[in-house]
Amino acid sequence: MIDWKLAQSTANRFIKPGPELDSAEVAEVVDELRAAARRSVAPVESYTGLVADAASPVLVVDRPRWVEANLSTFSRIMEPVVTSLTAEREPSPAARAVSAKASGVELGALMAFLSGKVLGQFDPFHVDGGVGGRLLLVAPNIVHVERELGADPSDFRQWVCLHEETHRAQFTGVPWMRGHLQGLLDEFVDATDTSEGAVSALVTEALPELVRIIRGESDKSLSDLFQNERQSRIVDQMTGLMSLLEGHADVVMDAAGPDLIASVASIRRKFDKRRSQGTGLAKILRRLLGLEAKMRQYRDGAVFVRKVTDRVGADGFAAVWSEPAHLPTKAEIDDPARWIARVHG
Template identity: 55%
Template structure:
């Protein structure tokens, strides 16, 4: 249903090469990012109190095409149950329909990944599990994007690179020190796939309603993304649960990367201030695309999740906050992300 090779090719052509630097400079960036990733392990452990096995996932320093290929591999694995479900419902397509349809969806996915590939600084992929390997997950650091942003912000490169590494290392710790987290999120994704509507008549009705609301979305009158326009009530419940846990994970990582302190990253306050200001300065087209693709909602996850983590820590400290990792029932709901006191009352009594 998707021409994955075409998606990679199209995305790589759209992504652009990134900043032009010498081979020696590139090698220095790679070395510093790799060293920062390893240095971050003890810093995250000391700040959070979460103990994770060291080097449980490989650290990959990639360019934009490398990030694209990694995400295509991940998408192919995650959506394979959905593809099987659709094929069971519709039956095998004709060779011509399959060829044309797969190229169209490949180009669509390529356009999405091409846009995203110049924005992402780093990523932890918790579901990557090489055959025969004892490790699970992998950390990706997108070197050209890190260099581009540090130049754009005019901040200390060494501080900025460690700051980015701290964020992604925190995600590795979340999935390593909390052994049930990976299966929990994978289960929620499976629930989302199970709730996908494949009846053509119902799907057409959902799309029709979505088109009616698209104008409001583009004008910024509705706090939804393009995907929200075609969700069923069942999907919305699952998405709300996923939003709650993702806000927690992203907000926690943001708090850690800022909280490790100026003793480790002397210019951390300057970096955070300039980084937040940069998020506001996108052009009109960029803002529309971000809204359509749900990236504004992603930024809200960082803000709201960080406010939740700080709100809980203000009341019960880091040890009290860490009860969130004890079991899935302790995860905050989407509503509790906006009301830390409600989570404290429920979990701490």
């Protein structure tokens, strides 16, 4: 269904060049990011109580390598989707080849756009030699943003590493987290209705909402438009989970930062202002791709973490990591008192 090699080559063709750095500057950035990642382990563990798996690697990558890593993960995640769709109806070899190339070009162009936006990422689904997960730090993007903000480079790089190390601790320090997320993805695939009638109905209902998104009258993304009712319920669970993880990482990077980062308050202020900006086509693309919703996850999740911690303390908040049933729902992210009442009575 997707020509993965064509997706990579398309992305490579459209990826924008990063900031200009000579070989010595590249080596300096890579070395400093690796050192900052190592320095992040102890403060994150101390603040969160989560012990990351030391065997889970930290990789400093450029934009093409970030795309390559994500396409590799996507291809594994997509396997059950492909199996489900082809079980319903097997297209002719010619039709399948055309569809695969078209999807490869579309996916490659999308990944090229996203490759310039991501500072770091923990990939929980990568497995190598029995070790689950890997942390990716996208060096050119980090350098680009630190220059754009006028931030101290060492401070900004350390700040980003604190956030990403928190994600590594969440997924490798909470034994059931990776399996729980995988289970939600499996449920989402199982809920996909690939019948022609269902697909036609979704497209018909989605078109008017698509116009509203482009006009700025709707906060939905493209993925929201093509979900049935059962999938929407699963996505609500995912939204609650991802808001928790992103908000928690934002809180940790600010709370654990002052001992390591003198300018942490200034970086946060400038970074939040940058997050809220965006005009014209860029803003429309962010909305369509769900990046605007991603920004809300950071904000709402951080508010949830702070309010719960204020009410029941750090130990009370830590109940979120004890079992999947204690994860907040999307509604509880918006109303932390509901989570406190449910979990702590």
